[in-house]
Amino acid sequence: MRARNVSTAAPVVVTDVQIQFGSLVTLLVKLAFAAIPAAIIVAIIIWGAVSILGLIPLLMH
Numbered sequence: 750m751r752a753r754n755v756s757t758a759a760p761v762v763v764t765d766v767q768i769q770f771g772s773l774v775t776l777l778v779k780l781a782f783a784a785i786p787a788a789i790i791v792a793i794i795i796w797g798a799v800s801i802l803g804l805i806p807l808l809m810h
Contacts, residue, residue, distance in 0.1 A: 768776075
């Protein structure tokens with residue numbers, strides 16, 4: 750299989766997306782549920798970083 754030359758690829762512009770209201774609601778509900786574990790993971794990472802940075806002054810003495 751031969752690789753395509755990227756410089757000859759035509760740009761694509763999306764002008765309209767038609768989606769049913771029920772499908773859009775379902776997509777957004779799934780997105781909201783997926784954001785919950787992601788937010789928890791980010792909070793744990795930030796908590797860990799702040800905890801480690803908070804220990805630095807104690808370790809300096």
